[in-house]
Structures are given as C-alpha cells and as structure tokens.
Amino acid sequence: MKRLASTGFGTACVLFLQGCSGWQSALDPKGPAASELAWLIWFFTALCAVIWVLVMIALATPLMMRSRDGAEPLVLDAGADHRKLRVVVIAVGLTAVIVVGLTLLSFFANRTLAAIGSDAALTIRVTGHQWWWEVRYEDATPSRILTTANEIHIPAGEPVRLLLTSTDVIHSFWVPSLSGKLDLIPGHINVLDIKADKPGVYRGQCAEFCGAQHANMGTFIIAEPKEKFDAWWNDQLQPSGPPASDEAKAGEDLFLKRPCVMCHRIGGTPAGGTIAPDLTHIASRRTLAAGTLTMSRGNIAAWIADPQGVKPGSHMPVVELNGDELNAMVAYLEGLK
Incomplete structure (x- = not known):
C-alpha cells in the first residue's frame, strides 16, 4: 500500500511538472517578457505558499496547546492578552509590507515589459x-x-x-x-x-x-x-505563381468563378476580397482555419467541402463542387506556396 501511494504521488508530480513546459506554457519562457512574468508567477506562488504554511501553524498551535489545569476561564491574563495583541500587530504590519512589496514588484515588472519594444524596428x-x-x-x-x-x-x-x-x-x-x-x-x-x-x-x-x-x-x-x-518577407510579397498543371489551372478558373473570389485575395489574380484570409501563399503555412487542421491536401479538401463540419459557425459558406472540381480546386490551392 505504501509503495502504491509513493508511485501515485510520483506520477502526479510528473504530470504536474509536464504542464510547466511546452510550446504553450507561461512557465516555459522563451523571451524577456515571458521570463519576467514567469519569475513573478513563481515568486508569488512561493510567497503565498510560505504565508499559507505560517497561517496553518498559527492556527494549529493554540489548538494543540493544552490549557493550564485548574485555570479559571473567566480570569483575565493581561500578559497573554498583550502577547496576542503584539502578534496581531506584527501580522498586520507584515501583511501591509507584503502587499506593498508585491505592488512594487508588479510595477517594476510592467515597466520592464514596456521597455522591451522601445526600439522595435x-x-x-x-x-x-x-x-x-x-x-x-x-x-x-x-x-x-x-x-x-x-x-x-x-x-x-x-x-x-x-x-x-x-x-x-x-x-x-x-x-x-x-x-x-x-x-x-x-x-x-x-x-x-x-x-x-x-x-x-x-x-x-x-x-x-x-x-x-x-x-x-x-x-x-x-x-x-x-x-x-527577410527572405520569407520578400517571398511573401511576390504574387502567386501560375498553375503548375492543367488540373491546377482548372482549379484557378473555378476559384475565380465561384463565391471564393468575393471574400479571399490571391495576389497576381483578379481575386481581391478582404473579408477572409489572404490565400496568396496559403500552402506555405503550417495549418488551416487558424490552427484547426494541419496543412495537407486532404485537409484542404475537407475544409473546402465541409467547412461547417470542421469549424461549425465559421463564416465560410459551402461551395458546391463535384469530385473533379474539388480535386482541381485543391490542386490549385496546394500550389500557392
């Protein structure tokens, strides 16, 4: 039983620590702003943990102390009252110091964050x-x-x-x-x-x-x-290249004749919509639909064929295409790199 409890505790610790790293964790900073915030998080957490332990000790101490045998409960003890008052005053003073200190830490952290982009080019x-x-x-x-x-x-x-x-x-x-x-x-x-x-x-x-x-x-x-x-930026400024195959050319013609052209822009073509994402170099991106799908031929097809099935409520309408038309559209879009 003891070994099982130890194993369970170790597993819980490992799972807990896994949440402190990764590409979307505030506790795994990769820049000065995140580092400043992570330091504040750890400091606040450690300080609050210490305060909690001290409060628990302060609560447990009188509960564990036995009253004096034969002591009259209604008799006032001026010395004890004075000690209790002193404890309360010290606790209030420490609380004020801690609050002011944390406020100052937050202020200086904000000033550090504000200075990061002062010379941004x-x-x-x-x-x-x-x-x-x-x-x-x-x-x-x-x-x-x-x-x-x-x-x-x-x-x-x-x-x-x-x-x-x-x-x-x-x-x-x-x-x-x-x-x-x-x-x-x-x-x-x-x-x-x-x-x-x-x-x-x-x-x-x-x-x-x-x-x-x-x-x-x-x-x-x-x-x-x-x-x-810089090379990426220069490449992205270029218009889309011509379709690489007859199928892709057919897909371009379909794109320009269907409602897609009303919402999306593709540089180098008459498509100039501004209410949906620019697709000039869509195939060079890692994902589709704002991180919902990884970029692949199959996912492009799925997104075009049934956007509401992939992302219910999205503002992209269903465009009626038969199988050949869908393949042609996908061939065109996957060539936009």
Whole structure:
C-alpha cells in the first residue's frame, strides 16, 4: 500500500511538472517578457505558499496547546492578552509590507515589459476576426506592406511591436512562451511588445471567449534568423505563381468563378476580397482555419467541402463542387506556396 501511494504521488508530480513546459506554457519562457512574468508567477506562488504554511501553524498551535489545569476561564491574563495583541500587530504590519512589496514588484515588472519594444524596428498589426487572425506587416514603403493570416513570422532576437485590434467582438492575443495576454478591442488599438530569444515555433491562442469557435482560434509565432525572415518577407510579397498543371489551372478558373473570389485575395489574380484570409501563399503555412487542421491536401479538401463540419459557425459558406472540381480546386490551392 505504501509503495502504491509513493508511485501515485510520483506520477502526479510528473504530470504536474509536464504542464510547466511546452510550446504553450507561461512557465516555459522563451523571451524577456515571458521570463519576467514567469519569475513573478513563481515568486508569488512561493510567497503565498510560505504565508499559507505560517497561517496553518498559527492556527494549529493554540489548538494543540493544552490549557493550564485548574485555570479559571473567566480570569483575565493581561500578559497573554498583550502577547496576542503584539502578534496581531506584527501580522498586520507584515501583511501591509507584503502587499506593498508585491505592488512594487508588479510595477517594476510592467515597466520592464514596456521597455522591451522601445526600439522595435518591426511593427505588425494583428486584427482579430471570428475566428482567425489577420496579420499586416507595416512598412514605410507601401509596396512592402504585407498582409497574411494566422501565422506571424518575426526575426529572432529582435523586439517586435504588435498593434492589436478587432473587427467584431473582443478577442485576446496570448502566446504564453513569449508574452502575457492582451485584449483586441473593436475601434481601439492596444500595443504588445514581444521578443523571441531564439528561433522556434511558439503557439498562441485567443484567450477571451469570442463565440462558438473560440477554442479553434489559434496562431503560431515563427521566430527565424534575420536573414531567413527577410527572405520569407520578400517571398511573401511576390504574387502567386501560375498553375503548375492543367488540373491546377482548372482549379484557378473555378476559384475565380465561384463565391471564393468575393471574400479571399490571391495576389497576381483578379481575386481581391478582404473579408477572409489572404490565400496568396496559403500552402506555405503550417495549418488551416487558424490552427484547426494541419496543412495537407486532404485537409484542404475537407475544409473546402465541409467547412461547417470542421469549424461549425465559421463564416465560410459551402461551395458546391463535384469530385473533379474539388480535386482541381485543391490542386490549385496546394500550389500557392
């Protein structure tokens, strides 16, 4: 029985510690903002644990002490009352000191977070939609402004400023390994500065309930060396290439003749919709539907054929296609890299 209890305790500890790491954990920081927040979390937790233990000791001590034999319960003990008063005063004083100290720690942590993006060279506007992320890379040269969706590429080791807003309801942008969460509010811009210490892929999530598919509103921040990031940006600015096969060409013709063209944009084609994700280089992304499906030919087909089955409540309508038309459309879209 003792061995079983020990094994169970060890298993529980392992499972608990697994939650402290991973690509979506606030306790596995990969940037200065997340590191500052993780330090605060651990410090607050440790301090609260110590306080709880001291309070439990203070409660248990008088319960375990035996009263003096023969002592008259109604007789006042001035010495004992004085000691109790002193304990209460000390406890109140320590409480005030702890509250003030934690407030100051929070203040200095916020000041540290605010300084991260003070010299940011890259500004990205992130707009929340139900249920996907519009990502716009700002640049002083209009021809270099880039709009994409759901994935955010950044140069590793450099601060980046995110301008957060929404077009419909309140969303909340949260990439735990890189920063704290911040709301996206319609008609208002909030500023969030992030920095990834090293290259990697960091998953994010909408952290404010925003409707039926709130849980399927994910994002990925992909931190790359500066040279690789610049090459990615330059590649994304290019229009889509011509279809590589007759089937893909037929798919392009279908895309331009069906309702898809009213909502989506594909650079280099007449498709210029702005109310749904830009598809110019959709096949270069890791996922579909804001992290709901991994990018593959089969998942592209599933998403086109039955978007409501994949993401109920999404604003993408069903487009009636027969088998050959669906294959042609998929062939075209999987070539948009």
